Amino acid sequence: MTDQPNPYQTPETTDSVVGEPLPEDAGRYAPCPSCGQVAAKQVGMTWWGGVLGPKLLKHVRCTCCGRAYNGKTGGSNRWGIAIYLGVSFLLGAIAFGILLL
Structure with missing residues (x-):
């Protein structure tokens, strides 16, 4: 039974892949579905959502x-x-239609 990781154990203080210290907000977000690490940062801006979408x-x-x-x-x-x-496009189309009237 010692092979099993303890689900109640606090996360490691260093990144197991890189070996660097984790940021202060590590563990604040869900673990990465790709590599399982708990170190993630909020995305500030994207092409699809600007500043509001990622938040x-x-x-x-x-x-x-x-x-x-x-x-x-x-x-x-x-x-x-x-x-x-889709919603953004629809709202933009409605606003554009109102401007044309």
Whole structure:
């Protein structure tokens, strides 16, 4: 039974892949689905959501492997991004239509 990792143990203080100290907010977000590390940073701006989109979707990027994912669930933001873009496009089209009237 000693082979099993203890789920109640606090996270390591160093990144097991790189060996560098983890940032202060490590463990604040869900572990990376790609490499399993707990070190992630909030994405500030993206091409699809500007500044607001990543904050709404809790979009974070793993500092170890660089994969972007949902920091709350640990899953993909693919559907959230698609819905965000669809709603943004629809609202833009409505605003443009109102300006033409």
